[in-house]
Amino acid sequence: MMTGAAAIAAGGAGSARQPRNAALPAVIFAIFALMPAFAALTAQHYLVDTGTRIIVYAVAAVALDLLVGYGGLISFGQAAFIGLGAYAVGILSAAGIGDALVSLPVAIAVSMAFAWITGVVCIRTKGVYFIMITLAFGQMVYFLATSLAPYGGDNGLTIDARNTIAGWPVLKNDTAFYYFAFLCLLATYLLCRALIASRFGRVLRGTKENATRMAAIGFTVQRFQLIAYVIAGGIGGVSGFLLANSTEFVAPAYMAWQQSGELIVMVILGGVGTLDGAIVGSAVYLLAEEWLSGLTENWQVIFGPFLVLVVLFARGGLIGFCARLRLRHG
Template structure:
């Protein structure tokens, strides 16, 4: 199997999907199932975050086991600002992104000096540090998390308490984010990043500032996860240490691997598949984790490159993007 550097975003796939997502709330509200608007927002948020992790793992070859740190940092920034009376999304969300980006810059600068399995472990170590920092901040809820008084305010008098309005905000961010991600991986930056994934030494020899490219990707992914955190905390109206825990990092990594590492749609498909599977199985049995475990195991053993490859194999063109 050759390495594929082109990851075109086909309008014929993306636009109908976007259209379907735009009409989605009308459909479920028409059949009086408002819960699915909430579920869809959740899936979109995780699709965005998982895609950002896919940029690291799949396109940069950096297996981060600490991505939850940035997700949680974004969530806590919004919640803490809210506690101090700053409810405006225009201030809180950029702040969340900025803090997550700064955290990623600092953590990435240290972690990227290591490789392979050591990189997995050092990102885990830093994420755990962030976790325990927030657990110790009793003023901001400690073990217990910090509840939001309400969702962020986008304009005087307009907050996001309507689930449908919030869904569209999430959809706007997730689709824009995904579009930019698709542009990025096909840009020069994306090519260089994939080159580094394939052979770091050779790229170094060719004169690329490898460390800077990797750090750039790390910060970008961290900032995107921070945005995801800002959205997630609005969805849950709660910032909790659980968002920062290593199991959350593991869940994000599971989404990426399940969806397809290094495939454009990998993060999106993984997030959707995992969360829908959870919902579907949970409706029938309280032991849904058993089913989830069996499905994940089957994916590893029989679809080694994730779900995105299954969809791809269904097309007669095979591996063409």
């Protein structure tokens, strides 16, 4: 689908040739770690809620960046995994099972299983066809959820209480929940970093640069892509687990295709193929939404053109833009 020159240009804007700033993730995670303390000092408790929201979406966005930025697999169905994870929590809770030791593994397993089954079909297609078929499977789960009449159907279902951890209701406390989500994000980030640095990651990046060549060297390209897809799906399930617990509510809207679109926007906005960018992107997106919606009801009228400007003038997303600014000014 993509011509050779375009592929090289895209690669240049992506990860492989961009010098990675090792201090950036440290700064990002330090800010997240200190945020509740800052919120408590300035008595702005809503910051913890906002921070939780950012972290929940950042988990899914980091996984999506693993697919998009390193595997060249543009999935338009990432929200489906969030939804599956969330519904796993909701349905288990409705059945009286409200412990994270059960529901978190189930959320991950369900998402991974769905990713495995659909991935076998998706991976056969390339480029835009891949985008569309992942969208199709996402839509199927979405409509399936709307028909789950025993679990609220269109309206969704309320969860009685947040999950306990081995019977200990620690997550009831918003700050404790924030740090739990923070640990999930940290684990996700470290896992993805390790994957990318491993042999698996190098092969995956190779398939993005030139799948034919990787196949010629002797790698089963589709197997590597499928594994990446399943891993990203499982992490999406974690994000869904966190989302369901933080809002104590599950609805089909979590997996509407617009949600998948927003996740892609977050990844590209921050800078695709950096992992850090996915976190920065979710933070900027959700903060901009909160700030602009305070200014005007139709905040998208400002945010839409901003996205266009980012694409036109800040290649490589916000991280790429800042890196170039730094280069220019020494």
